[in-house]
Amino acid sequence: MNDASKPPRTFAVEITRDVAYAEAPVGYGTDRAGSRALLLDVYTPVGADPNMPRAGLVLAHGGAYHRGSKEQDQVEQDGFRNTSMAEYCEHFAARGMVCFSVGYRLTQERPAPQAQPIKQDRQNVARGRIDVVRELLDLPPATDAELIDGNEAAFADVAAAFRFVHANAARWQVDASRLAIGGFSAGGFSAAYATYAVGVPAAAVVVLSGGMDEPDAAHYLRKGRGGPPLLTFVSEFDLPGVPARTEALISGAERAGVRLRRYHVPARPHFYDRATEVTLEASSLPGAAEQGTVESTIADFLAQTLG
Numbered sequence: 133m134n135d136a137s138k139p140p141r142t143f144a145v146e147i148t149r150d151v152a153y154a155e156a157p158v159g160y161g162t163d164r165a166g167s168r169a170l171l172l173d174v175y176t177p178v179g180a181d182p183n184m185p186r187a188g189l190v191l192a193h194g195g196a197y198h199r200g201s202k203e204q205d206q207v208e209q210d211g212f213r214n215t216s217m218a219e220y221c222e223h224f225a226a227r228g229m230v231c232f233s234v235g236y237r238l239t240q241e242r243p244a245p246q247a248q249p250i251k252q253d254r255q256n257v258a259r260g261r262i263d264v265v266r267e268l269l270d271l272p273p274a275t276d277a278e279l280i281d282g283n284e285a286a287f288a289d290v291a292a293a294f295r296f297v298h299a300n301a302a303r304w305q306v307d308a309s310r311l312a313i314g315g316f317s318a319g320g321f322s323a324a325y326a327t328y329a330v331g332v333p334a335a336a337v338v339v340l341s342g343g344m345d346e347p348d349a350a351h352y353l354r355k356g357r358g359g360p361p362l363l364t365f366v367s368e369f370d371l372p373g374v375p376a377r378t379e380a381l382i383s384g385a386e387r388a389g390v391r392l393r394r395y396h397v398p399a400r401p402h403f404y405d406r407a408t409e410v411t412l413e414a415s416s417l418p419g420a421a422e423q424g425t426v427e428s429t430i431a432d433f434l435a436q437t438l439g
Contacts, residue, residue, distance in 0.1 A: 194207075242281070
């Protein structure tokens with residue numbers, strides 16, 4: 133029995149809110165141009181050995197780049213709800229990790245374009261779900277350029293958050309070499325791009341119903357390039373466009389020589405919780421559980437990749 137399959141030790145969790153990790157421009161192209169602080173919350177296990185550096189996990193929320201927050205990104209669909217990234221942080225901190233829930237700029241804040249573009253195809257923007265969410269939020273239709281700016285701002289902000297935690301790891305008794313990144317939906321896309329496109333030094337990547345556009349996976353995940361181990365989940369009734377982009381990320385990872393595990397979430401829509409049962413589809417990492425819950429398979433993956 134490996135450590136991840138044993139009942140986890142439960143620590144009390146201390147939460148430190150609104151730690152500033154960067155300042156970034158908003159209001160681009162409007163008369164409200166300025167900047168704002170980017171914030172994250174820290175979840176620390178209380179009572180862990182202060183002399184032993186711990187593994188860490190940086191998580192980014194979902195919300196189609198338009199909604200959700202570091203505190204809450206839960207949505208209901210067909211009677212099912214996803215587990216928020218804040219709740220994942222609390223549960224993994226209770227297991228002994230130091231966790232960080234990241235806030236990032238949303239598209240309607242009009243973040244400025246990145247100095248170095250990240251997305252390769254700037255003509256064909258995946259906007260189906262984004263248009264639905266904008267309508268729900270009573271926002272007017274956005275141009276493709278606005279949506280690309282919003283996507284890339286999220287990628288850059290999540291990368292900046294990871295780098296901030298990595299540079300300040302000793303502040304929270306985190307072993308910087310055992311710092312993982314992940315997220316759900318837009319946050320999962322952002323974690324993948326922050327790692328495999330922007331190049332943050334993550335030790336492992338967890339992507340819940342996210343991926344990369346095929347041109348980006350082809351560009352950044354070239355043969356033999358390598359990269360940190362990857363864990364992905366995609367649900368049976370996931371949102372249109374998610375499975376194809378998850379597959380693009382997986383194909384790129386295999387081409388690059390990235391070790392990975394992929395799990396299928398049966399009989400669920402895009403929004404599934406941490407207790408949902410999943411089944412293993414493929415693994416190049418030994419010892420993968422054939423079945424388990426979302427949380428237990430993440431815990432097993434992190435135990436094997438982070439130590």
